[in-house]
Amino acid sequence: MSVTIVPVGLxxxxxxxxxxxxAEAAGKTxxxxxxxxxxxxxLVAMVLINGRQASKDxxxxxxxxxxxxxxxxxxxR
Amino acid sequence: xxxxxxxxxxVNLTSGEIRREPLPQELARDYLGGRGFGAFLLYxxxxxxxxxxxxxxxxxxxxxPLSGLLVAGAGKCDVTTKSPLTGGYAGASIGGMLTAEMxxxxxxxxxxxxxxxxxxxxxxxxxxxxxRDASAYWGKGSLTTEKALKEALGESFQIAAIGPAxxxxxxxxxxxxxxxxxxxxxxxxxxxxxxxxxAIAVRGTRSIPVAQLERYRELARAxxxxxxxxxxxxxxxxxxxxxxxxWANEIxxxxxxxxxxxxxxxxxxLSGETMRAAIxxxxxxxxxxxxxxxxxxxxxxxxxxxxxxxxETTALIGGNCxxxxxxxxxxxxxxxxxxxxxxxxxxxxVAFAIECYERGIIGKADTGGLELRFGDVDVVCTLLxxxxxxEGLGAVLARGVKHAAETFxxxxxxxxxxxxxxxxxxxxSRHAPSMLLSYMTCDVGAHHNRSWAITYDIARGRDAVxxxxxxxxxxLQHIRPLFDCLxxxxxxxVELGLDLGHYAPIVEAITGLPRSWEDxxxxxxxxxxxxxxxxxxxxxxxxxxxxxxxxxxxxxxxxTGPTAGKRTSREAAxxxxxxxxxxxxxxxxxxxxxxxxxQLGLAGL
Numbered sequence: 001m002s003v004t005i006v007p008v009g010l011x012x013x014x015x016x017x018x019x020x021x022x023a024e025a026a027g028k029t030x031x032x033x034x035x036x037x038x039x040x041x042x043l044v045a046m047v048l049i050n051g052r053q054a055s056k057d058x059x060x061x062x063x064x065x066x067x068x069x070x071x072x073x074x075x076x077r
Numbered sequence: 078x079x080x081x082x083x084x085x086x087x088v089n090l091t092s093g094e095i096r097r098e099p100l101p102q103e104l105a106r107d108y109l110g111g112r113g114f115g116a117f118l119l120y121x122x123x124x125x126x127x128x129x130x131x132x133x134x135x136x137x138x139x140x141x142p143l144s145g146l147l148v149a150g151a152g153k154c155d156v157t158t159k160s161p162l163t164g165g166y167a168g169a170s171i172g173g174m175l176t177a178e179m180x181x182x183x184x185x186x187x188x189x190x191x192x193x194x195x196x197x198x199x200x201x202x203x204x205x206x207x208x209r210d211a212s213a214y215w216g217k218g219s220l221t222t223e224k225a226l227k228e229a230l231g232e233s234f235q236i237a238a239i240g241p242a243x244x245x246x247x248x249x250x251x252x253x254x255x256x257x258x259x260x261x262x263x264x265x266x267x268x269x270x271x272x273x274x275x276a277i278a279v280r281g282t283r284s285i286p287v288a289q290l291e292r293y294r295e296l297a298r299a300x301x302x303x304x305x306x307x308x309x310x311x312x313x314x315x316x317x318x319x320x321x322x323x324w325a326n327e328i329x330x331x332x333x334x335x336x337x338x339x340x341x342x343x344x345x346x347l348s349g350e351t352m353r354a355a356i357x358x359x360x361x362x363x364x365x366x367x368x369x370x371x372x373x374x375x376x377x378x379x380x381x382x383x384x385x386x387x388x389e390t391t392a393l394i395g396g397n398c399x400x401x402x403x404x405x406x407x408x409x410x411x412x413x414x415x416x417x418x419x420x421x422x423x424x425x426x427v428a429f430a431i432e433c434y435e436r437g438i439i440g441k442a443d444t445g446g447l448e449l450r451f452g453d454v455d456v457v458c459t460l461l462x463x464x465x466x467x468e469g470l471g472a473v474l475a476r477g478v479k480h481a482a483e484t485f486x487x488x489x490x491x492x493x494x495x496x497x498x499x500x501x502x503x504x505x506s507r508h509a510p511s512m513l514l515s516y517m518t519c520d521v522g523a524h525h526n527r528s529w530a531i532t533y534d535i536a537r538g539r540d541a542v543x544x545x546x547x548x549x550x551x552x553l554q555h556i557r558p559l560f561d562c563l564x565x566x567x568x569x570x571v572e573l574g575l576d577l578g579h580y581a582p583i584v585e586a587i588t589g590l591p592r593s594w595e596d597x598x599x600x601x602x603x604x605x606x607x608x609x610x611x612x613x614x615x616x617x618x619x620x621x622x623x624x625x626x627x628x629x630x631x632x633x634x635x636x637t638g639p640t641a642g643k644r645t646s647r648e649a650a651x652x653x654x655x656x657x658x659x660x661x662x663x664x665x666x667x668x669x670x671x672x673x674x675x676q677l678g679l680a681g682l
Binding site for chain 1: 308309311312315316320321323324327328345348349350353532535536572574
């Protein structure tokens with residue numbers, strides 16, 4: 001098992017996949033995973049773990065789905 | 078006319094005269110609808126120097142070409158008037174069902190002038206329009222009034238009402254509708270109250286003619302499907318704007334203790350998930366919305382129902398007054414809703430009063446013995462009630478934070494968090510130049526909704542004070558208020574990432590007028606320049622100085638949190654303005670040049 005990372009919106013181009021499976025993320029915090037993936041945490045406005053808002057200090061479990069949501073705020077189409 | 082209700086409903090409360098005029102085609106072509114109609118009519122019809130609370134001021138309630146149609150987010154209505162808070166342009170947006178119902182009654186604009194001799198409500202049932210006695214409702218809360226009118230007239234009527242704050246002329250009184258939606262900012266509720274107009278009740282049963290019916294249906298289905306498939310829908314629908322709270326603290330932008338800080342140490346008690354678990358009963362949508370972001374809540378601790386709190390309320394009444402409990406914030410939200418007070422301005426003014434008390438600028442003699450402190454919901458609610466009644470300290474606070482600072486003096490002007498006389502909304506911006514510029518140049522005062530640019534500061538680099546930041550603010554100031562002209566919500570684009578390319582085609586299919594997205598943006602730029610001209614016309618000495626940020630911005634560094642120690646220098650603020658004016662085609666005082674006005678078809682105004 002692993003942790004699945006789902007980047008949304010402007011975070012999508014930063015990762016290789018729509019759904020990224022990370023084999024060694026269980027036991028790490030969301031913040032640590034963001035650092036591993038070189039994603040600026042300030043761009044991640046909300047973290048959902050299994051559909052529920054979580055904090056960047058939340059520790060991940062095997063099998064978790066983590067949605068990373070930016071607040072784009074708008075711009076050109 | 079395809080896409081429109083077809084008429085302006087003129088209501089003269091002094092004479093009692095009511096008449097419908099056909100909507101001029103050129104008005105629809107050149108100003109689109111909603112905020113565009115409001116700005117044009119305000120400029121044209123309300124004489125220079127009019128008292129905002131006098132009978133000559135007019136209130137324009139306008140739908141747009143998308144309103145009431147099967148377009149995702151087609152539920153927004155504009156309310157425009159001369160502001161009793163700022164003396165300049167006020168344009169507020171309200172969701173719910175009102176805009177659709179107006180269209181079904183064949184009405185694009187309700188244009189109200191004069192003053193009724195007695196408390197009155199405007200009754201519209203398709204073609205039957207009457208002014209009715211509202212004395213049974215005068216003095217009652219806006220939620221209570223809406224419920225009572227629905228019981229009296231039937232559920233099919235849509236009701237917009239003011240509360241006691243609007244009746245009393247509080248400078249930031251709002252208009253309420255659909256049990257929790259407001260036209261919030263700029264004192265639009267006070268204008269209604271000054272006219273003795275307690276409420277508007279609308280029912281409409283007509284359909285709206287559409288130019289290309291099949292194309293419109295196809296495009297509308299595609300928009301809806303795109304919204305439902307959006308990866309951002311899950312979080313947006315679940316938490317709505319409350320999802321912003323945690324992030325705002327993480328980036329040091331959460332107003333705390335009268336904007337002394339951008340970080341509230343107890344913010345976890347205010348988060349979207351905490352709120353959902355503690356009080357949310359159901360999600361709530363406006364007309365035509367596939368992404369219900371409204372949250373209808375029951376606050377067991379205080380025994381009240383309220384829609385919300387939205388992020389702005391959690392920011393200005395929560396963090397800014399240091400209330401750590403979402404139940405307390407929700408209760409204060411309910412108190413504001415019943416009284417008919419803009420939660421943003423109210424929270425800002427209350428926090429200002431608390432800081433003045435802490436600094437000894439005001440004391441118990443001013444507060445009638447009440448000790449003001451941060452973190453106390455009873456203090457907050459006592460002040461809210463005093464404001465609505467214009468009693469005690471409320472008599473001063475009811476006129477807004479700028480006036481309160483002028484009254485209290487003793488250096489308090491430095492931390493009155495306002496621009497152009499409007500209280501700043503929910504983003505501490507000393508380390509966010511784009512957002513700061515947004516607040517400085519927003520055309521109603523320090524409101525975030527025209528140009529929510531803080532994400533650009535995060536993405537681009539917070540220290541940068543560069544021309545692209547001004548360009549981003551201008552771009553957003555054209556795109557976002559365009560939705561206010563269209564009569565639709567922008568949050569399907571902002572929060573779900575709906576492609577902007579959906580909009581021009583569906584506007585064309587509905588109206589039959591071929592216009593590109595750029596054509597629509599030109600209309601928005603036209604309206605932006607028109608409201609700027611309005612300020613120059615109405616406010617003596619208006620110019621660059623009125624775009625200045627509150628002095629706290631450059632005098633004091635942020636006290637705590639991720640942006641601790643940061644501020645924006647006065648020089649940087651001036652540089653932002655210079656870049657902004659230059660890119661806008663305005664002169665160094667911020668006045669639109671003749672060339673810019675000619676380009677937009679505004680020459681000769």
